[in-house]
Amino acid sequence: MTTDPMTFALFLPLFGAMAVFLLPRASVAIGLASVAATCGAVLFLARDVLAKGEVMTALGGWEAPLGIALRADGLSVTMLSMTCAVGLLVSLGALDSFKGTGQMRTRQYFWPLWLLLLTGMNGVYLGTDIFNLYVMIEVIALAAVGLTVLSGTRAALRAGLEYMYASILGALLFLLGVGFVYLHVGRLDLAGLIEAEPSGALSAALALMVVGLMLKTALFPLHFWLPAAHANATAPASALLSGLVVKAALYIFLRLTMYMPLLDEIMVTSMGVLGACAVLWGGVQALRAERLKLLVAWSTVVQIGLIFIAFAHAGPPGLHESWKVAALLILAHGVAKAAMFMAAGRIRAELGHDIIRDLDRAPVRPTLAQFTFALAAISIIGLPPSLGFIGKWSLLEGAMSSGYWHWVVVTMIGTLLSVAYFSRVFAGFLRFDRMRNPVAEHQGWALADLPPLTLALAAIGLGLVAAPVLSFIELGYPFGAAP
Numbered sequence: 114m115t116t117d118p119m120t121f122a123l124f125l126p127l128f129g130a131m132a133v134f135l136l137p138r139a140s141v142a143i144g145l146a147s148v149a150a151t152c153g154a155v156l157f158l159a160r161d162v163l164a165k166g167e168v169m170t171a172l173g174g175w176e177a178p179l180g181i182a183l184r185a186d187g188l189s190v191t192m193l194s195m196t197c198a199v200g201l202l203v204s205l206g207a208l209d210s211f212k213g214t215g216q217m218r219t220r221q222y223f224w225p226l227w228l229l230l231l232t233g234m235n236g237v238y239l240g241t242d243i244f245n246l247y248v249m250i251e252v253i254a255l256a257a258v259g260l261t262v263l264s265g266t267r268a269a270l271r272a273g274l275e276y277m278y279a280s281i282l283g284a285l286l287f288l289l290g291v292g293f294v295y296l297h298v299g300r301l302d303l304a305g306l307i308e309a310e311p312s313g314a315l316s317a318a319l320a321l322m323v324v325g326l327m328l329k330t331a332l333f334p335l336h337f338w339l340p341a342a343h344a345n346a347t348a349p350a351s352a353l354l355s356g357l358v359v360k361a362a363l364y365i366f367l368r369l370t371m372y373m374p375l376l377d378e379i380m381v382t383s384m385g386v387l388g389a390c391a392v393l394w395g396g397v398q399a400l401r402a403e404r405l406k407l408l409v410a411w412s413t414v415v416q417i418g419l420i421f422i423a424f425a426h427a428g429p430p431g432l433h434e435s436w437k438v439a440a441l442l443i444l445a446h447g448v449a450k451a452a453m454f455m456a457a458g459r460i461r462a463e464l465g466h467d468i469i470r471d472l473d474r475a476p477v478r479p480t481l482a483q484f485t486f487a488l489a490a491i492s493i494i495g496l497p498p499s500l501g502f503i504g505k506w507s508l509l510e511g512a513m514s515s516g517y518w519h520w521v522v523v524t525m526i527g528t529l530l531s532v533a534y535f536s537r538v539f540a541g542f543l544r545f546d547r548m549r550n551p552v553a554e555h556q557g558w559a560l561a562d563l564p565p566l567t568l569a570l571a572a573i574g575l576g577l578v579a580a581p582v583l584s585f586i587e588l589g590y591p592f593g594a595a596p
Contacts (some may be wrong), residue, residue, distance in 0.1 A: 117168075117170050118155070118158035119155045121151070121154035122158060122193060122239065127229070128489070129148075132351075133224045133277035137221045143224070148204050148228070149201065149542045155193045162186060162589060163588065165588060169182060181242060183239040186589025187381045187442060187587055187589050188586050192444075192583060199568065201566055203564065206565065207223060207349040209559060209561030213433060216329075224522035226254070227260070227353065230253055230256035230257060230353065234501035237361045238364065241285065241304065243291050244301045250278075250329060251284055253361055254280040257354055258406040261346045262347075263350055264347050272341035276339075279329075279337070283326065286324050286325030289320070290318040304370065314566070319369065323369070326362045326365055330362040330363055332391060332418065333418060335397075335419075336391065339414060340407060343413060343454070348454060348461070348462075352450075355409070355450045355451070355454055356448070357447060360447050363420060376540050377551070381429050382425060384421050385422050388418040389520075391419075392415050393523070396533075397412075397524075400530065403470070404469065405457045405467035406454070408534060412453075413446075414443070416446045423439040425440045426508050426511050426512040426515070426517060427514075430449060439510060441503035442453075443502060445492055445499065449489040449572035451565075453493065453559075453568075455564060455565035459561060459565065463482065472538065473542075488572070489565075491572060492576070498574055505524065509525075526582065
């Protein structure tokens with residue numbers, strides 16, 4: 114194995130997962146060390162990309178199309194950095210969530226599943242071959258389903274089963290598209306797809322893979338599995354599933370649509386229409402949600418729809434800029450939603466429930482967790498100065514300049530809906546008039562409050578450095594654009 118950072122970023126979590134499985138008593142130490150070491154490898158990789166713009170390596174010395182090549186550019190390293198940073202903080206938060214003798218078995222299985230998930234995520238962001246991308250998203254799905262059912266409740270098991278069915282169907286469709294690409298082009302590396310001539314076969318292959326990815330990302334109307342899966346998982350698992358897992362399929366979608374022959378107006382508009390339906394339907398369902406985690410899960414459906422609107426907001430001629438807006442929204446959602454799910458988990462742990470209508474009846478108020486939830490909501494809603502605001506403003510600006518005013522209307526309606534359903538939660542945080550008992554003495558803040566608060570602050574702070582973040586994302590010309 115070579116000693117370049119990309120290889121370390123791919124294999125360190127894999128070896129860590131195997132070590133944790135073999136040495137379960139040392140799972141916490143090995144897990145944290147593996148995640149931290151992977152973060153270090155990503156930092157070194159970011160330094161190389163900053164200096165060179167693009168970094169490539171061939172595993173075993175075999176170049177594409179016969180071998181497996183890894184490639185890093187600004188976009189992939191940004192996604193790797195988000196994955197490692199969010200993952201490290203979620204790992205620290207999991208130390209408190211899974212403490213106690215009753216959580217020993219949960220903790221024992223969390224670490225190998227999480228490290229296996231990290232392996233698949235890093236493989237997606239460094240991959241240059243669509244068959245290997247298929248393999249990695251299946252690794253992700255295997256670990257994600259395991260994380261979904263980790264709590265062992267009946268609701269979690271049912272949600273995990275639905276997730277597994279959706280994942281299998283999505284994988285089969287994606288693999289069928291990969292087969293069509295190979296039959297038509299004779300190679301599977303992304304570089305070869307750039308040179309391929311547009312044809313009906315390639316369009317059919319792209320359509321199959323896009324539908325498969327729609328199932329993986331839970332885009333309306335294929336979102337049926339997501340709310341239950343994210344709402345019934347443990348808090349650390351929900352943060353990983355919503356903050357990270359759905360981003361891998363979104364990333365592959367962006368890569369495919371830019372490397373393969375250009376999409377036509379009908380397909381781009383269809384993606385935007387489905388995104389608009391997700392924004393509206395998810396917003397209505399979030400307004401109706403009775404539990405806090407279920408509301409946050411439906412908010413994920415809304416944000417996925419918004420990302421697809423960002424992809425389509427300037428039509429096919431604007432795709433060379435639309436991916437940047439989508440990437441900003443992906444980054445903003447990943448950080449903020451992980452913070453929100455962890456904060457929701459802390460609120461539930463302190464109150465003993467997460468029923469929204471009873472949030473204001475509890476004499477105990479987990480103030481720091483509530484503050485963290487509100488900070489994360491600022492980015493999800495898209496209020497300044499958060500990164501969510503920068504992404505949403507870029508979407509609106511691009512849509513208006515291109516004359517696509519309907520996307521502006523849908524985005525604004527979605528924003529108003531998000532204000533409405535998060536206001537239900539804020540009302541429960543701030544009201545005291547329905548309490549039957551006096552407010553209990555504040556018990557202090559726990560160490561588990563720090564990771565979600567750090568993520569929520571990052572969601573706000575990244576908006577202040579959005580320009581350099583965007584400049585870094587563009588390094589290496591992620592979609593093969595000429596200088």
